[in-house]
Amino acid sequence: MNAPLLTDVPALPAERILKTLRVHRQGPLLTVELNVPEQGNAVTDSMLDDLLTVLDNQDPAVRVLVLSAAGDDFCLGGDRGEFAQHLAHDPAGGGIRASGTRARRVCDALAANPAVTVARVQGKAIGAGVALALACDLRVGADTAVFRLPELALGLPTAWGGLLPRLISEAGAARVRDIILTGRVFDAAEAHTLSILQKVVPGDALDDAVTAWVKPLLRRPAPALRVTKALLNSLTASTRLADVSVLDPELMAAVLSEQHRPRALR
Template sequence: MTPRPLGTLPALPEDRILKTLRTYRQGPVLTVELHVPEQGNVVTDAMLDDLLEVLHEQDPAVRVVVLAGAGDDFSLGGDRGEFAQHLTHDPSAGGVRVSGAKARRVCDALGENPAVTIARLHGRVVGAGFALALACDLRVAADDATFRLPELALGLPSAWGGVLPRLVSEAGAARARELVLTGRSFTAQEAVHLSVLQKAVPAHELDAAVAAWAGPVARRPAAALRVTKTLFHSLSAATRMADVSALDAELMAAVVSELHHARAAD
């Protein structure tokens, strides 16, 4: 599936230009592109708002949602400058708490989506961008893509959008622990080995790999697809057992507030 330039065909309701996203529709396939390439597609509150709007207004006829990124990188993660602004306005981190709650809703909207969600990844996939990708059902990346969870090195917990329980569920606790505690970068090939990705392909084959998944899925009967998605989601939730991601926003706010006060006291 090669993305077509916006504006080359008559616009559908899903062909939209939002502040931080571009979306377009090809039959039952809806592509949602993170589109702030000059900033590395950093995940801001505005982007979370746009994602919530698009996913909540999604046409029931959509069978596949492809999450992609414009420019050189899929996403460089959360916007630290916006975190600082939240703390300036409210040192108790109320803004961080609100943002964290949005992040969870967005990742849940991807993970629980009645359509099959596909993450199309390239370049760097970092932090919050990694969490968005991990919330998708299927994940394919260019073979030169790299992945990283740098939060701990920045003084933050891995508490954004339910990334930690999803990573443990997909990669296993021991592997997840090593990636989070060291914050090291890892390759697409290792990501396949860890089940973070299902597939890594040369960059020029990325759209073909997405199409190879999207085509058959789009032909599946809608009711059977919805039920199967629900079964997978239920099984995944059961294997996570005590999923503490509901506390992500509170945990992030508490740590960020304490860090802010400690720095102010220095």
């Protein structure tokens, strides 16, 4: 695993050493890179804890946060091996519930972040990877990027990090039914049509596309930028009516613990 890079980042708790991220601070710009490429940047409890450490200790002077990923893929989703470990340790789903709560906190921290958040997506973005990107304000993807929400095919509800209400808000209910119920792979062009991505560029132009967003954002007066983002979040939330994604951890735990029960006890 690559060593974390911490440059001019707000002081983190002494007991927390980032194991799954590389973080770089350049003035009002903070870059957070998922950094477990050998595992496709799959989301683990350790990664969620690292993300919470960074987001909870974020300097208020940060105006833009870029979420990126090392290696070929943005994120291959949640670590199913870790789910199995949680169930083996607690068949009632306590570990799954705790993990789901962490996921919700991370995605909420990105969405409600006072800084403008930008997702830089390459390769595969699957399940939880889609949720992390979708929690960001602006999302650019390589034209070779592919997306999938395979939870149903894996026997799971689409209940991770508040993904479903955000996805319906951005893409529309009818189109969300298609990609969730079929679990099919869709490309960057369709992700753009669905507003999962706002911009699609060749892979070698990803950094330039991010910079094209970041530069003008950094020139905006900080108070106006912060208030405008808060207004946009408030108006978007008001269109969701009832957001039951607070139940995501409970739903995930209930479904997985039921599947894990011995057949004779069902």
